[in-house]
Amino acid sequence: MNHHSLVCRLGPGDTATVKPSRSDSKLTEVSFVDGDQRLGYGLGQALDQLRELGLRPSERTIDLALLAAALTAADTRISRSTESQNAWTREIDLCLPVAEPKLWEGLAPLIVTTLNFLTGDRWGVRFRARPKGIAALAPAPTKLRTATADSVCLFSGGLDSFIGAIDLLADGKAPMLVSHYWDGITSTHQTYCADVIAKRFPKQRFHHLRARVGFPNDLVDGSAGENTLRGRSFLFFALAAMAADALGVGLIHVPENGLISLNVPLDPTRLGALSTRTTHPFYMARFDEILDGLGLPIRLENRYRFQTKGVMAKNCADAALLNKEARHTMSCSSPAKARWAKDEDARQPKHCGHCVPCLIRRAAMVEGLGADHTPYQIPDLRAKVLDSAKAEGAHVRGFQIALSRLAKKPARAKLDIHRPGPLTDHPGDLAAYEKVYVDGLQEVGRLLKGVRARPR
Template structure:
């Protein structure tokens, strides 16, 4: 099986040209332009400086690594590069100032990326060449304007997380976002501006990381839209920013407990169909990596034991939530509306949309669902379980029926997506949030039925 390897170069004088190891295809490409790093890093450094922050060397290099991960993840097509239609072999060469300090991180990185994306990763480090392109990180003494970092994706959970943290006021939060395509970035910007308008006295700031543009990365393979590596870039961006503090800091990743566990709805969804972007095991690996690199951040989910509906009910400022929730986007594929000739941002039938709809039903005493769905009324829609519009609905029906038949299987179900050996003190809480989350969905599905066209043939 071919391993596809990205080997970035630091300007035209960089002669780095690694020999292929076995069946490898190596793509060498320059990541410098006019003496500055491309891939969005120049913008990130500039934005962080506006918050009086200068990252550490490892923080800077971690963000560079994350941009390479994202590049590989989105430019190497799974179907064309793998033998099983999913698992790719991907290699990266990361230029760093001190490869020896990164070597202990190698097994951690490869393990966490394997868990996150389902691919086989090889990460190697090579010496940084020259001064060009590497920002002088040891500048004047600066004291950042923040002491905590929180992810802001533009989804409902990150919105509630931002409202709760700003209302609490005990920390100066620096929000970080990844700007994807226009279907996400504009609503994300509008949502942030509207949500923080009520907290101008707290001077909230945000780092919005642009998507780097690199052409002709294994062009014969085509792109990939599963984007499992996006959360690695997202959290790395938070660590990059927080490394400027030089003291311990939290990295908040607001996510409801049901989607965080993401228990597969049936056996066919265990691998490729079960995302792990906020799973507790993945967060432990992040904290292990940050410790190894000397970055004093701790990745944590404040809502690990809350359902999405409970987050709505318990939001500290329901008035702000009512005014802003309609701009939040939970849909797995919001850009697909363009292909379907619709301006509605939510499909209404993917797994995150179903959980969102169920959550607003749970939180109806706080607010009605303000979302615009392309499939408005699932009860009066032909939900064929053999196509995308009925697949997830049928999956939830199946999972809920399994729980009804034997509620004691909850504990075994929450172990399906990943190890929880480091969270034994939270097992009861994890069981509880899974059960309550499924009850929310069950209440929403009342009166909704799926059919199978295959059963009629």
């Protein structure tokens, strides 16, 4: 196991000595500012888009975005398999220069709690003053403000965010859509879906902020990349907070169905390593606390937290648009894995059809729209016996086991919903969370009726 320290630098003038918390820590320094004092790695791209709209966020939200980018660098470039003792839990310190170090140091314990829960690692965060000459990182607008919005809405290119944006615009709202991406597949789906919505609602002009945030594969010496990406929603939330702050709005919509948001592990093996917490209620509440601690009147809201994905689809405010375009959204956890297929057609990026998000999507499309026209790597789950010892059948079998256990002991749902994390922030919502968990599993269960999965 290797302890890592990722030190953020703000340009060539940032030469302050940063001593790692441990003498044996592997040090990686990353400069986030170029010679023109412009933030790199996608943050400057986002700030430039805001400036073009006549908007300027506060330095506090820029520092939050910098923290999120540093987290992303560590999370995606420090391998779990080689840098941890158990092939999962890493030990990483983030050292950042910020405009108000005392404010951030006071929030450090809360930030550590938030990140530890989100990624399953052991984080440390340390803050220091920005170097002289870097008082402001937000570029001053050169144009009058042209952006009007009443909220911000996360827009991933997936089915849930597509529905979320449609519902807001159909209701006469004016959200700014915020996206981040690294690979071309995600970018393509985000652009297509945003263009479709813009054509559908031509009188409700909205803006789409897109940031390509990512880091080179060789950023951390001696470590391969990491594709579990458990920290991605912290970056998503931070970019959205920066946009909301610049706009002067207080609401960030996080469109996510309740089953995925809770993400109760299908079996004990998924509790830590394979159970994401990107929109879990406990995590979102902690992020809200960070925003409050920074004095930002902004909060996150998931209006679909008590709805299954199928109910979201069925209740979409524009059923015709959703029916026509849903197939162009991307829900798969790793669509790029198709590139390794032997068949040329199979190598085209598409949903795998068998991961947890794909199975929930397939069930929702049938449940909410009556049919699913999405191209999948496995078009028909019933065509053959799926090997549960391989990816093609592992999650199918996981759902079948979870459904079987629930059928034998329905009362276990009351306990299961607490397994991914505490729900102490929402004591009055436990019955609703239990219901969406059970309804969501049963929705997938109807999809899997007649599907066979077992080890060969």
